Amino acid sequence: MAQFDVRAGLQAVFRKTPKGDEEIATRACHLSARLRSVLIMVDGKIVGAELLKRAAVLGDGDALVAALVDGGFIETAATTVQAPVAFGAAHREVVRFASHFLLEVLGPASDAMGARIEACRDPGTLMSLLESFRETIRVGAGKKRAEDFWSGVTARLP
Numbered sequence: 001m002a003q004f005d006v007r008a009g010l011q012a013v014f015r016k017t018p019k020g021d022e023e024i025a026t027r028a029c030h031l032s033a034r035l036r037s038v039l040i041m042v043d044g045k046i047v048g049a050e051l052l053k054r055a056a057v058l059g060d061g062d063a064l065v066a067a068l069v070d071g072g073f074i075e076t077a078a079t080t081v082q083a084p085v086a087f088g089a090a091h092r093e094v095v096r097f098a099s100h101f102l103l104e105v106l107g108p109a110s111d112a113m114g115a116r117i118e119a120c121r122d123p124g125t126l127m128s129l130l131e132s133f134r135e136t137i138r139v140g141a142g143k144k145r146a147e148d149f150w151s152g153v154t155a156r157l158p
Helices: 018-026 033-041 048-056 061-070 089-119 123-141 143-155
Strands: 014-016 074-076
Touching (some): 033 048, 033 123, 048 061, 089 123, 089 143
């Protein structure tokens, strides 16, 4: 298989594939810590140039991004731009749910995470935060609680 030329995608937006989402949720493919860190950075809004810049902190950014593309974990998004999703009632409900869940499961140590969620007014940023907090819950309270958290989040969104 030919290796993906990440320099050709400097202006392209990158997103996780279903395989990438599955890897975040289950760690089924046992990616290295560096590859997993880069995979977590991919949010469907980050362009190639920015992704390479962030990945370079972990080592050879070009090779890390190329490995994720070649492995089928990330891809360039379609060039059509969708209208931004407005922050609405469902998002406010997700914010309430997530803040309460974090406090219940992680206790007062979650105050800073709750504050970040409550200050967020962008749906994309909110989902990225919640995804990272799902991993924090998994580490701190176990896989079942992390699944309960994510189920509660997704059940509240349209």
